[in-house]
Amino acid sequence: MAKKILIVDNNLLMIEVMTYILINNGYEVFAISSGSEVFDRIKTAHPDLIILDATLPGINGKEICQLIKLNKTTQNLPVIICSGDESINESLKQKGAPDDVLQKPFDINCLIEKVEYQLAA
Numbered sequence: 001m002a003k004k005i006l007i008v009d010n011n012l013l014m015i016e017v018m019t020y021i022l023i024n025n026g027y028e029v030f031a032i033s034s035g036s037e038v039f040d041r042i043k044t045a046h047p048d049l050i051i052l053d054a055t056l057p058g059i060n061g062k063e064i065c066q067l068i069k070l071n072k073t074t075q076n077l078p079v080i081i082c083s084g085d086e087s088i089n090e091s092l093k094q095k096g097a098p099d100d101v102l103q104k105p106f107d108i109n110c111l112i113e114k115v116e117y118q119l120a121a
Contacts, residue, residue, distance in 0.1 A: 003119050006047035007031040008038055008064070009082070010056050014104075018051065018111070025112055035059045039067075042074060049118050051102070054083035066096030078118040082106070 005027050009015050015031040022029050030045045032038070035056040041047070050068070054061040061081050068074045081088060084104040092101060099121075100114050 002026055002028040003048040004028045004030065004045060005115065006038075006041055006045060006050045008035060008050065008056065008061070009033065009053040011053070014053070014082075021108055021111060022115065025115075027115070035061065035064050038064050039074075042068075042077070047077070049078045049080070049115060051080045051082060051115075052098070054081050054085065054088055062094065065098045066094070069096035069098075078121065080114055080118060 005022055007015055007018050007029060009031070010033045012033065015033065019029045019031055030041060030047065032041055035058055052061045052065060056064070065079050065081055068077060068079055079098040080100045080102050081098040082102045082104055086103070088101045088103065092098065099118055102111060102114055
């Protein structure tokens, strides 16, 4: 059975690109463009991994990641945060840190390697 990945990004082109890459690598992909929907989607889709944009309208990706990681029912769910901001690596040191970061623009192989690593952990 294919591993399920939830993509959260307000850039529809980014969602399309990531979805295309991940589906072609054998993953089942769900995507939403709003951070406010994340917990509802986690409950309904039961993803194995979340790829989360750092900058979302309303609640941002770093805050969502903290909520996921500090919640007992979702704390073990791997999260990769994406950003074009070079300081995103600092989020690895925060309380409720993501499991990894993906710098935008990203290399396709880098995306696949990070996803495979998190799903194998």
